[in-house]
Amino acid sequence: MVSWRWLPAIGCALVAMLAGCAGAQLGVLRTPGTVGAGAPANPGSVLIFTVQARNTSAQNVTLRSVTLLGVPGLAAPTLVHYAVLPGVDSLENEHGWPPPPRGGPGPNGSWPLAALSGYVVPAHQVVSIVVGVEGSRPGTDYVMGGLVASYSVGGSATSSVLAMVNLVCVAGAGRDARDQCANQHAQSLSDRALTYVEKTLY
Numbered sequence: 001m002v003s004w005r006w007l008p009a010i011g012c013a014l015v016a017m018l019a020g021c022a023g024a025q026l027g028v029l030r031t032p033g034t035v036g037a038g039a040p041a042n043p044g045s046v047l048i049f050t051v052q053a054r055n056t057s058a059q060n061v062t063l064r065s066v067t068l069l070g071v072p073g074l075a076a077p078t079l080v081h082y083a084v085l086p087g088v089d090s091l092e093n094e095h096g097w098p099p100p101p102r103g104g105p106g107p108n109g110s111w112p113l114a115a116l117s118g119y120v121v122p123a124h125q126v127v128s129i130v131v132g133v134e135g136s137r138p139g140t141d142y143v144m145g146g147l148v149a150s151y152s153v154g155g156s157a158t159s160s161v162l163a164m165v166n167l168v169c170v171a172g173a174g175r176d177a178r179d180q181c182a183n184q185h186a187q188s189l190s191d192r193a194l195t196y197v198e199k200t201l202y
Contacts, residue, residue: 027160028057029121029149038167038190039093040181046080046132048094051147051164054126061121061153066129069145069161071193077142077168081132083113089128097132121151129162139172141186143193165193 031053041047055061063084070076081097091099091111104111113130121127129149135142146164150157167190169181 027151027158028055028059028153029053029061029151029160029162030056031146031162031164038169038181038186040169040171041095041135042171043138044134044136045095046097046134047077047168048091048097048099048130048132049144049164049166050085050090050092051129051131051162052090052126053121053129053149053160053162055121055123057153058123059154060123061151063116063119063121063127063129064150064152064157065117066131066147066149068131068133069148069163071143071145071165074143074189074193075135075137075140077133077135077144079131080134082116083130084116084119085111085113085128085130087128091128091130099130133166133168135168135170138170140170141181141189142168142170143189144168145193165190167193 031051039047039049066079066082068076068079085091087105089105089111091104094100098113099111101108101110103109106112111130116129119127129147131147133142133144144164144166147162148159149162150159152158167181167186169186
């Protein structure tokens, strides 16, 4: 497992440089605090991460969609699923979609996901955005810098970057994904992504 490091919420300069999303801005939807993590996966399997965001405004926020935020020069996983997990629960490093029914707050340990598009985040509340990503090439380490969330507030459409550096270590021939995710190359990729984000911020 790669190291974890705290990062602040992130503004429009990072959107433009990392995602090419001109016009995106800090907005009112922000990550209370973001971390970098890593997890193993098999080729083509769905790996689940959670990105938490707080509505910092005095108005409701209506979510519209999310896209994956990549890091220049590094392979990015494919975003294949996303949903909202009401409340502040976090679902991490599970495989498959929908998430397997274990450890969740719902009946029989299920995870009561809600559709993201049209979901309303009340003023000053936190929402957990659950995403499923996958990498197809065996032996490849994929890096995501977070999400770009599109939403409306006060009748206006806008977007925010929710920084969350994650590493998806896809198993290769003769290599265990867990070992691959713990090796020095995976560590250096995670550090490179985190350093890039930090330098862009400051």
